Amino acid sequence: MNRASSTRKFAPRKLAHQERATRTVDAILEGAAHILEKLGFEGYTTNAIADRAGVSIGSLYQYFPNKDAVTLALIERESAVLVREIEAAAEIPEWREAIRGMNQAAVRHQLRRPVLARLLDVEEARLPTRDPAAPGAGAIFGAMTSVLARAELTGSVQQIATDLMGITRGLTDMAGRAGDLDADDLERRVHQAVFGYLGGRSGAPRR
Incomplete structure (x- = not known):
């Protein structure tokens, strides 16, 4: 896999331009930070991130295709x-x-x-x-x-x-x-x- 294709894999699915979308992304990233701090890599899953952020797993995947994409954004x-x-x-x-x-x-x-x-x-x-x-x-x-x-x-x-x-x-x-x-x-x-x-x-x- 070349560098371009590997970086596309982790790119956000859509950018947060509207205020509500920005708040959602901010909540996801802060949720991810909290999970890493409290649970480490073992507890660091998209379900745990979404739960901590107070969003559905579907909402998380609207912005990030996978956990690594969340991590890169963080x-x-x-x-x-x-x-x-x-x-x-x-x-x-x-x-x-x-x-x-x-x-x-x-x-x-x-x-x-x-x-x-x-x-x-x-x-x-x-x-x-x-x-x-x-x-x-x-x-x-x-x-x-x-x-x-x-x-x-x-x-x-x-x-x-x-x-x-x-x-x-x-x-x-x-x-x-x-x-x-x-x-x-x-x-x-x-x-x-x-x-x-x-x-x-x-x-x-x-x-």
């Missing part, structure tokens, strides 16, 4: 929240403070609903994205490079951005898997790792 919803917070932090004029704000956004996003974030990380690795330009890593990479371009750094800004994203993702994902819910301590560790890395670059003193 991943995109959560990613869009993170992207908005990262892009807001990127607007901070002083580049070091912008990086700190982006670190904080990543930590808070991971720990806001830690069980959900951890399980969606697993599913994100398993499922094909519907759109290569979907909200997520690409938008965050763009925000990161725009901030780093304001600094005096040695080496490729693109490579530095990739490395920083890897450092942050690694620490936050590990904290999620370990059940580490101390956001302040995790922020401190992420800041130390990120600015420790940047400290090796000319013009980027340790913070």
Whole structure:
């Protein structure tokens, strides 16, 4: 099965344009999030999602052809929240403070609903994205490079951005898997790792 056909399999059956339809989709996605958090993958079925959302199973299938389509939409919803917070932090004029704000956004996003974030990380690795330009890593990479371009750094800004994203993702994902819910301590560790890395670059003193 090629990528186009596999992504079509998980595409929503219809888009929610009207207010009532939007509310239904929102209820389905929040129902899915609740089931994942409370029951994990074993209890994560379309019937359970529909029941929690307060809709019929037929209504769910009007919008999503299968459970994986619901999951992808939930991943995109959560990613869009993170992207908005990262892009807001990127607007901070002083580049070091912008990086700190982006670190904080990543930590808070991971720990806001830690069980959900951890399980969606697993599913994100398993499922094909519907759109290569979907909200997520690409938008965050763009925000990161725009901030780093304001600094005096040695080496490729693109490579530095990739490395920083890897450092942050690694620490936050590990904290999620370990059940580490101390956001302040995790922020401190992420800041130390990120600015420790940047400290090796000319013009980027340790913070």
